[in-house]
Amino acid sequence: MTMKPRKVPLRKCVACQEMMPKKALIRVVRTPDDGVLIDLTGKKAGRGAYLCGKIGCFKLAKKSKAFDRALKLTVDPVIYDQLEQDFIAVEDEFNAAKERDDDDDES
Numbered sequence: 001m002t003m004k005p006r007k008v009p010l011r012k013c014v015a016c017q018e019m020m021p022k023k024a025l026i027r028v029v030r031t032p033d034d035g036v037l038i039d040l041t042g043k044k045a046g047r048g049a050y051l052c053g054k055i056g057c058f059k060l061a062k063k064s065k066a067f068d069r070a071l072k073l074t075v076d077p078v079i080y081d082q083l084e085q086d087f088i089a090v091e092d093e094f095n096a097a098k099e100r101d102d103d104d105d106e107s
Contacts, residue, residue: 009021010022014051014067014069014070015056015057015058015060015061016052016054016057018052020050020052023042024052025050025051025052026051026053026090027040027044027048028050028067029044029045029046029049030072030073031044032045036083038083038086040090040093049067049070058083058087067080
């Protein structure tokens with residue numbers, strides 16, 4: 001008896017609307033106390049919105065206020081600026097982790 005391949009959870013990027021595996025996206029979470037932050041673990045409590053790792057998508061999400069809709073709260077421009085800095089900071093870490101995962105998949 002063969003094991004069924006595990007279903008890969010898919011999520012939609014709030015900017016480009018592309019469906020991708022959850023691991024290929026960066027999660028932004030609205031915490032229960034209405035804070036907004038990047039959640040690289042994907043495990044923090046709160047309402048999540050997903051964004052693919054492209055800075056262009058972040059800029060589009062910022063311009064179209066995609067996080068306001070996805071997180072169901074008004075995201076302060078200061079928070080967008082902070083997220084943008086965090087996003088740039090985590091982008092390298094995120095892409096490195098993604099490459100490690102890709103290497104694992106091929107072996």
